[in-house]
Amino acid sequence: METILELRDIHKSYENKEVLKGVSLEVKKGEIISVLGPSGCGKSTMLNIIAGILNINEGKVILNGEEVTTSKKITPIEKRDLNMVFQDFALWPHMSAKDNILYGLKLKKSDSKVMEEKLNKMVNLLHLNGLMEQYPSELSGGQQQRVAIARALIMSPSIILLDEPLCNLDVQLRIEMRTEMAQIFKELQTTVFHVTHDPSEAFAMADRIVVMNQGKIDQIATPQECYQRPATAVVAGLLGAGNHINAKKVNLKDDRALVQVGNDSINCLNFSNSDDVVLYFRAEDCKFSEEKGANSIPVEVIMPTFEGGTYRVKAKTATNEEITFLHDHNILKNSKGYLNISSDKIYAYDQVKN
Numbered sequence: 001m002e003t004i005l006e007l008r009d010i011h012k013s014y015e016n017k018e019v020l021k022g023v024s025l026e027v028k029k030g031e032i033i034s035v036l037g038p039s040g041c042g043k044s045t046m047l048n049i050i051a052g053i054l055n056i057n058e059g060k061v062i063l064n065g066e067e068v069t070t071s072k073k074i075t076p077i078e079k080r081d082l083n084m085v086f087q088d089f090a091l092w093p094h095m096s097a098k099d100n101i102l103y104g105l106k107l108k109k110s111d112s113k114v115m116e117e118k119l120n121k122m123v124n125l126l127h128l129n130g131l132m133e134q135y136p137s138e139l140s141g142g143q144q145q146r147v148a149i150a151r152a153l154i155m156s157p158s159i160i161l162l163d164e165p166l167c168n169l170d171v172q173l174r175i176e177m178r179t180e181m182a183q184i185f186k187e188l189q190t191t192v193f194h195v196t197h198d199p200s201e202a203f204a205m206a207d208r209i210v211v212m213n214q215g216k217i218d219q220i221a222t223p224q225e226c227y228q229r230p231a232t233a234v235v236a237g238l239l240g241a242g243n244h245i246n247a248k249k250v251n252l253k254d255d256r257a258l259v260q261v262g263n264d265s266i267n268c269l270n271f272s273n274s275d276d277v278v279l280y281f282r283a284e285d286c287k288f289s290e291e292k293g294a295n296s297i298p299v300e301v302i303m304p305t306f307e308g309g310t311y312r313v314k315a316k317t318a319t320n321e322e323i324t325f326l327h328d329h330n331i332l333k334n335s336k337g338y339l340n341i342s343s344d345k346i347y348a349y350d351q352v353k354n
């Protein structure tokens with residue numbers, strides 16, 4: 001499939017601090033890529049480099065086969081075949097929704113009949129009927145978001161850049177909008193480069209997720225692959241594996257490691273190179289039982305909390321490390337039992353030595 005955008009070994013420093021440390025990736029035509037990472041990992045820097053707002057120290061940005069950014073030259077945003085949707089929507093407050101959407105086409109002096117047709121298509125696609133004469137201040141957050149997306153889509157750019165596009169909407173609207181956006185982008189076969197710190201937004205929208213950590217890419221894979229086989233401890237933590245306990249690797253076979261936690265051993269998916277490992281797993285992947293299971297470690301309950309439907313139970317391992325698991329009924333404090341965890345839902349990474 002045709003490559004629309006390529007980042008080749010991008011390095012970017014602010015003063016003496018390197019914030020992108022050799023980032024490479026490709027975006028194919030029609031693909032939705034979500035860049036996910038904690039605050040400060042370099043997502044906005046990357047987006048602004050692609051947009052042509054920031055320069056770089058090393059590497060290349062190639063858009064439609066053309067080098068648009070190198071350490072020596074930078075093609076400005078208005079000369080790039082892309083459009084950006086900003087966090088705060090950035091609509092012109094003194095223009096109606098219609099004029100906002102048509103702004104780019106008017107600048108290009110497009111034919112008025114063509115503009116009318118394109119506008120009607122956007123109005124129908126984004127459910128903006130009856131809102132075209134309203135000003136941004138008269139529109140809800142969700143409606144402003146739709147106008148901002150329509151304004152970008154109407155230009156039919158090679159790629160759309162989305163910078164945390166849903167973070168100013170309330171939770172329910174965010175859930176609705178992310179599904180709707182993904183649906184529209186797929187329908188129009190739009191290529192999208194989307195930046196977010198919210199894993200559920202990346203899961204819902206992306207064909208592939210790029211997980212960033214401190215200026216580097218830790219993993220590029222489908223949402224399912226990232227969730228089921230997080231390549232690093234940072235990816236695992238970001239994607240919900242909130243439990244971590246220390247262990248010692250005692251055996252390795254294919255992609256599985258047998259590790260020891262105190263006097264007990266458990267099988268897990270191995271992503272480590274050394275023998276001192278940290279095991280990461282999700283609260284929802286543990287099954288508590290009074291009986292020892294096939295792949296289990298002993299625990300003692302510290303505190304159950306009712307969450308409506310389930311109990312979130314804080315417990316400690318035999319090595320005195322705190323973990324959390326979910327259970328469908330209440331368990332008494334100080335109860336002893338075992339946590340069963342399927343070997344493909346517990347991941348071993350190298351311990352970070354200070």
Ligand code: ADP
Pocket residue numbers: 014015019037038039040041042043044045046
């Ligand atoms: P993210 O979008 O993932 O939150 P950013 O790309 O905004 O991350 O920032 C990456 C790092 O670069 C952070 O440590 C941030 O403090 C730093 N940074 C961003 N912009 C500037 C700037 N203009 N000058 C100096 N440091 C900056």
